[in-house]
Amino acid sequence: MTAGMAKQQRPPSKSTRTVATRPVPRTLYLVKQVQYKTFLRLEAALQPLGVTTTQFRILVTLSHGEKRSSAKLSRMFGVKPQTMIKQIVNLESNGLIERNLAKGSKRVLEVSMTEAGRVALRACEKAATVVEAEIFASFAPGELETYRALMEKILAGMRGTPDGAGE
Numbered sequence: 278m279t280a281g282m283a284k285q286q287r288p289p290s291k292s293t294r295t296v297a298t299r300p301v302p303r304t305l306y307l308v309k310q311v312q313y314k315t316f317l318r319l320e321a322a323l324q325p326l327g328v329t330t331t332q333f334r335i336l337v338t339l340s341h342g343e344k345r346s347s348a349k350l351s352r353m354f355g356v357k358p359q360t361m362i363k364q365i366v367n368l369e370s371n372g373l374i375e376r377n378l379a380k381g382s383k384r385v386l387e388v389s390m391t392e393a394g395r396v397a398l399r400a401c402e403k404a405a406t407v408v409e410a411e412i413f414a415s416f417a418p419g420e421l422e423t424y425r426a427l428m429e430k431i432l433a434g435m436r437g438t439p440d441g442a443g444e
Contacts, residue, residue: 322408346379374390376389377389
């Protein structure tokens with residue numbers, strides 16, 4: 278080789294290139310991917326029970342005993358009232374909830390769970406427990422508690438923000 282010629286460099290190995298050029302995914306992207314894949318698994322587990330994930334959330338909310346109007350439920354879930362009405366109609370037609378006039382009102386209907394709804398909720402809870410166990414099986418002892426605490430911390434910090442006020 279002559280003095281003026283540059284040495285030819287070998288290209289980096291394939292494994293070096295992959296590690297060096299692999300972008301680090303945004304945390305928000307990872308959160309969304311976990312949420313989406315979790316939703317799909319839960320939806321699949323609830324499907325044989327005839328309940329969607331949204332309907333499951335409604336049943337869980339109603340299981341605390343407080344009657345709620347569809348308007349209040351729509352605000353809690355961050356959906357349009359028409360969207361909530363569709364879910365309520367489906368749950369009611371399946372006998373899982375009932376609507377009755379609120380005390381002292383001639384127009385406001387309150388939603389409450391029926392006995393069939395409580396039975397369905399217990400089945401849904403069992404299915405959700407299985408899904409959670411599968412999803413978090415890779416966690417070491419104590420990591421799930423840490424993960425939950427961190428998610429609760431994030432949610433607490435988001436309360437009072439325009440899109441986190443209803444949760």
